[in-house]
Amino acid sequence: MQEILGLYPSWYVPTIGSAWVMGIIGTIHVLASHTSVGASWLFALLETKAVRENKPELMEYIKKYGVFLLVFSYIIGSITGPGIWYAITVASPKGVGGLIHNFVWVWAAEWVYFTVEVIGVYALVYLIGKIDPRTHLKLTWVFALASWATMLLIVGILSFMMWLGNENWYQTGSTLDAFFNLNFFAHLGLRTAFMFAIAGAVGGILAATMKNETVRTDITRFLAKMGLAGVFLGMIMWMWYVQTLPENAKIIMQTQLPGYIAPTLFAVLAATIIYFAWSAWKPLQLKQGFAVAMTAVIAIAGLWPEERSRESIRKPYVAGQYIYSNQTISRDVPGKQIESNLPLIAEKGVLATHPFVPETLRTITATNRLQAGEFVAKVMCANCHSMEASGLRPMVKKLQGSTDVEQIKAYLGGALYHGLIPYMPRIPLPEMERQLVAEYLASLSKHTMTLSQTQTHASNTLVMKGD
Ligand code: HEC
Incomplete structure (x- = not known):
């Protein structure tokens, strides 16, 4: 492999x-x-x-x-x-x-x-x-x-x-x-x-x-x-x-x-x-x-x-x-000797296997969690979801302003693993990286919330998808 x-x-x-x-x-x-x-x-x-x-x-x-x-x-x-x-x-x-x-x-x-x-x-x-x-x-x-x-x-x-x-x-x-x-x-x-x-x-x-x-x-x-x-x-x-x-x-x-x-x-x-x-x-x-x-x-x-x-x-x-479109290979193509990236991502995660991860993010510490989450989110998701408040399928809109890490993590589980939403790719991030992405997204939500107080309905309206 x-x-x-x-x-x-x-x-x-x-x-x-x-x-x-x-x-x-x-x-x-x-x-x-x-x-x-x-x-x-x-x-x-x-x-x-x-x-x-x-x-x-x-x-x-x-x-x-x-x-x-x-x-x-x-x-x-x-x-x-x-x-x-x-x-x-x-x-x-x-x-x-x-x-x-x-x-x-x-x-x-x-x-x-x-x-x-x-x-x-x-x-x-x-x-x-x-x-x-x-x-x-x-x-x-x-x-x-x-x-x-x-x-x-x-x-x-x-x-x-x-x-x-x-x-x-x-x-x-x-x-x-x-x-x-x-x-x-x-x-x-x-x-x-x-x-x-x-x-x-x-x-x-x-x-x-x-x-x-x-x-x-x-x-x-x-x-x-x-x-x-x-x-x-x-x-x-x-x-x-x-x-x-x-x-x-x-x-x-x-x-x-x-x-x-x-x-x-x-x-x-x-x-x-x-x-x-x-x-x-x-x-x-x-x-x-x-x-x-x-x-x-x-x-x-x-x-x-x-x-x-x-x-x-x-x-x-x-x-x-x-x-x-986030560049991940999602299936084997035997005719071209191409292997799916998904098993490796599922087993080891992106931070351990992506060749361009900054050295400071290879090991997760108490101080680099947010940056690590940002890295994974930007590499794996930003091609289809804008990390800003507006634009292309903004991530914070998907979360409807939720800042609750556990809730976001559960919600991401529904989107990432099952491949049930035909247009959202299955990206089997390991548990740890899903946690980091959830923490980063929660911080994004906090940030946008303080920017615009309009999103008052916030977290309780978030649909729980579970994992
Ligand atoms: C190849 C494009 C693409 C990539 C990459 C992508 N998504 Fe999505 N995602 C979509 C599309 C398309 C939808 C469904 C359209 C919509 O609801 O706006 C979606 C929907 C979602 C939803 C809502 C699911 C629901 O139940 O409605 C979540 C949460 C989500 N994505 C999280 C992520 C995360 C986290 C990543 C990165 C690890 C990611 N996506 C990467 C395209 C993508």
């Missing part, structure tokens, strides 16, 4: 937790990347029309949108893409490690396609009007297919993070078993649909600036049709996607997501449909400012709740239903 937990130092982000940092960067990245993949398909489809119907004037628009993409999507995308890597590497080193051990060649392949994509967009903008239209059209299709291939490869990785949906990979450790998981096709369909919708909305920003009214009408209608197709396809894909989610995700969706999420998403959906329908009907009335506003609505009220939910419903896991 292992002697040391394979853990890295924890990145502690007060109040919002590291998951939100990821969520914010991720949302910006998704906006930029889906816009560019969607636009690549728009270019290919629109240019096919331009060549078939001999309408070279449409190419003017593709040029404009292409330059816009270079400045907007590719710069923002290339900043936030590595940004995600930096953030997840500190927020979730075990999670990233797990992904790299499965998908290193998938990422390598993705990188090749990405290179084709970036060279493609430069070449296609630069070569408009300089080479024969049919050759240019081929170039644009290469750009579109390469762009979509990057999405396809990343979606395989993202959906592995959600879950596998079967036992194969745990036994074989094979990349294909990891990649073609239950969730993959529905997720790919969903993102593909979304890319059409967002590229349609962003496209309006540039369509509104076209001087020639016939061209403007043509393009705005084209965008609207593409956007509507994306929205309707997206709704179907969403229904399929939900069917492929694991049980814990369904429970969290039903019971844990903030109440505003579902109504907000429906409102955005309705607004998007109306927006596209209206711009198809009255293309010349579409103003640039309005298209900008619509893009912002989709990004802020649509994408953010969606990305946030996807991060939340995966809980308690960060990847493959074997790594908790």
Whole structure:
């Protein structure tokens, strides 16, 4: 059996937790990347029309949108893409490690396609009007297919993070078993649909600036049709996607997501449909400012709740239903020679086995109990429960202000050991460490109580879960 937990130092982000940092960067990245993949398909489809119907004037628009993409999507995308890597590497080193051990060649392949994509967009903008239209059209299709291939490869990785949906990979450790998981096709369909919708909305920003009214009408209608197709396809894909989610995700969706999420998403959906329908009907009335506003609505009220939910419903896991988001490995994966950390934690505790415990906390004395409790709580719980009074599932709120150590300890027992709450991971801390965490949490409660006297109802309302 292992002697040391394979853990890295924890990145502690007060109040919002590291998951939100990821969520914010991720949302910006998704906006930029889906816009560019969607636009690549728009270019290919629109240019096919331009060549078939001999309408070279449409190419003017593709040029404009292409330059816009270079400045907007590719710069923002290339900043936030590595940004995600930096953030997840500190927020979730075990999670990233797990992904790299499965998908290193998938990422390598993705990188090749990405290179084709970036060279493609430069070449296609630069070569408009300089080479024969049919050759240019081929170039644009290469750009579109390469762009979509990057999405396809990343979606395989993202959906592995959600879950596998079967036992194969745990036994074989094979990349294909990891990649073609239950969730993959529905997720790919969903993102593909979304890319059409967002590229349609962003496209309006540039369509509104076209001087020639016939061209403007043509393009705005084209965008609207593409956007509507994306929205309707997206709704179907969403229904399929939900069917492929694991049980814990369904429970969290039903019971844990903030109440505003579902109504907000429906409102955005309705607004998007109306927006596209209206711009198809009255293309010349579409103003640039309005298209900008619509893009912002989709990004802020649509994408953010969606990305946030996807991060939340995966809980308690960060990847493959074997790594908790606090970095603990929760099951054996024979196919990868990975062993669960839980038996070691149960037997020896975190303080004796975590490689980054300060020497002063290795042995518990009368004076370091609180710090030791804080260490265990921050390493094992803070990824999902904020230790501050507000933010992500604050610990003190769970305790409803209780400062009674025995009571808290009993309550923690209910949460930590049974794995009965499907979305709260089983973390079998030994008796001693549960005691230390309870003492630390009691001190947190005391502290917040003196800060805000509003929590007067305090300890007697605490539901006893017992152990
Ligand atoms: C992977 C994320 C995650 C980690 C890590 C985590 N929790 Fe939780 N915990 C949850 C979720 C999700 C819930 C249920 C949602 C809610 O009630 O807000 C929950 C609920 C709880 C509850 C309330 C249980 C009940 O009966 O309603 C307690 C107590 C608790 N956690 C304690 C802890 C402690 C102590 C740790 C660290 C040793 C910890 N949690 C680590 C996600 C986590």
